[in-house]
Amino acid sequence: MIPVQFYLVISTLLFFIGVFGFISRKNLIGLLMSIELILNAVNINFVAFNRYLFPNQIEGYIYSLFIIVVAAAETAVAIAIIMNVYRRMGNETVKSIKELKN
């Protein structure tokens, strides 16, 4: 059986790649993909801990399924917003959506 640390290392790497991507990418689509990475890191954690700590229960699986559904919905909304931003601003960089500030 693969020890739980292996999964945790993978998910940590995935999480920080996501965070790094969120901070450094200029493109809104890139930001969205980074968020997906972060969510997937969380999913891996849920599934791994559920398998190792409480093999007879399924709450962890349910949660990860739930997160996948929410992420899909969120992506749909985000894509719609990004398309509107693109139509309005002519590009889809993060810097272009500062207008709400004023």
Add this chain to the structure above:
Amino acid sequence: MEITSIAPWILLLPFLMFIFLGLTAHKFSGQTSAKIGTTAFGIVAILCYYVAGRYFFGNFSVLDANGFEVFNKTGEIYNQITVFNWTWMQMTENLTIHIGFYLDPISAMMLVVIATVSLMVHIYSYGYMFEHGHFDEGMSRYYAVLSLFSFAMLGLVLATNIFQMYIFWELVGVSSFLLIGYYFFKPAAVSACKKAFIVTRFADMFFLIGILILSYHTQTFDFDQLNADNAKHVLDSFSITDGSRGITFLGFPLITIATFCIFLGGAGKSAMFPFHIWLPDAMEGPTPSSALIHAATMVVAGVFLVARLFPVYSFAAPEVLNAICYIGAFTALFAAIIAVAQTDIKRVLAFSTISQIAYMMVALGVARFGNHESELGFTASMMHLFTHAMFKAMLFLCCGCIIHCVESNEMSKMGGLKKYMPITYWCFLIGCLAIAGIPIFSGFYSKGEILTACLENGYTAIYVVMTLTAGLTAFYMFRLFFHIFHYEENPEYATSHHKPHDQGWQMTLPLIVFAVLTVGFVFLPGFNNAITATRTYMEMPTNWTVEGISIAVALLGIAIAFFLYYKKNEKPANIMAKCPALCEFVYNRMKIDEIWYGITRSFIFGVICKSIAWFDHNCIDGFMNLCAWITQKVSLETKDAQSGNVQQYVWVFIMGVVTIAFLALY
């Protein structure tokens, strides 16, 4: 009927009427409100008469706080009965404020006075408010406030404790304010009602201070406890013994300060010098309300207050009683002199009211517990309160009839009204004879007793002043009388299609009732049976020398008035021409109002208000401005943090999480 079951209605019914009439003022016409209000007060009056009658002549008992039966009379002594005593506010274990119903001879007598005068004024007002064929628009409001006043005045005289008295004291002040300012579109009425309220409120501040000092030391508000056993509780609390005056403050005995402050509150309501300035101006209100409030009931509240605490004054602070009688004597003479020079008929009556209330104060001031002679003043004062309420209310109501016809308050617009208004004429004459102190009429008996009390207690100087005042009273009242009804007829009457005439029955009935009470006073049961300082029968001495002198002085006053004012002549003008400055000075009320205005402007506005305003502008506003300035600066400096750059926020957030995790771990 049981007294305990009727008693609450005496207070509740007028209060409910006030709320009802006040809330339905826009729905009912003035007449309807007037009829409802008068009917309701008629019921209250019947209850008052019943309670007072049972108290004086009947026999009943109520249960006191400890469950013992207390009878209204034990042998020949009338007891002080607390019919009920509801807890109104429970502040702490020791500090409780009760609203109750306290019956003793003076409050039972006041029940009769208030019921009679207020009922008559309710009836009279119906006619008075009907002018030029239509009713006054504010009539519902007027009757609502009359009910409020009746409620407050009944609550005041029936108070079981000094705090209840203070609450109702302020309520009568408010209703007086509302009635003086009834014609709110007249600037004079507005300033008069403000003046009355501010002056009496200023005096009430002293009343409150007095209550606080007294009750702080005695730990009670109850009249029962304060007055019991020759005010023993008060003497003990202030550690007053035969040799010492007890606790002192700034060199004065504290009990003197407390009781004098309480008296000052009474002086404000009873228009004693120097707080008298509001009463003449209060004549701007409708005349029936002047008759009720500013002649018969509210203005005697101060006298009632001193009478209520009489054992405390007599045993604990006799020096304050001395002060009261000197202030009273000065006020009586002072107001009588001013009344001589006034030309507005209601103003003359107002100053005469001040002067007569001062008589009552003097009588209380010369009285002490001890023997029949020294206690005489108390009974005399209460008698004068009763007789004065009746004849002065009648005089005011007569004035109302006259003003209604002539549509002016000025004497110069009147004259020769005798043949037009016979009923008013006879009633006014009876009132004048009573106030002048002519035998048979009620004023003679009460005034005679007051003068006797002054002389027999060794206040000879005061006796002389009061006798002089009696002469002046007779003079100015008959000056008024001759000016209105004889002198020279105003030529406008004969040609006018609106000839002066006696008013309808609503206005003449009260006059006749009061006239009967004034003439028939001798047939009323003697005041010395119950209304005495010891609440038992007391021999009333009749000093024929004193009576004779007072009759002679009164007749002299009437004779001079007859000589000068019966027919139109040049004599009064000639006399006035000899000393125009003095006449002007007296006509302007000896400039006391101006002195008060001067003090208010230069001291209160100039010194106190200015310094407080400076503190407000510079310190309080300054602190607030500083807070605002700091907030603005900080927000200007930190607003750049909100850049709108999402990635920056996330960066800060992650660093925050790392910092917190770091702090939590190590």
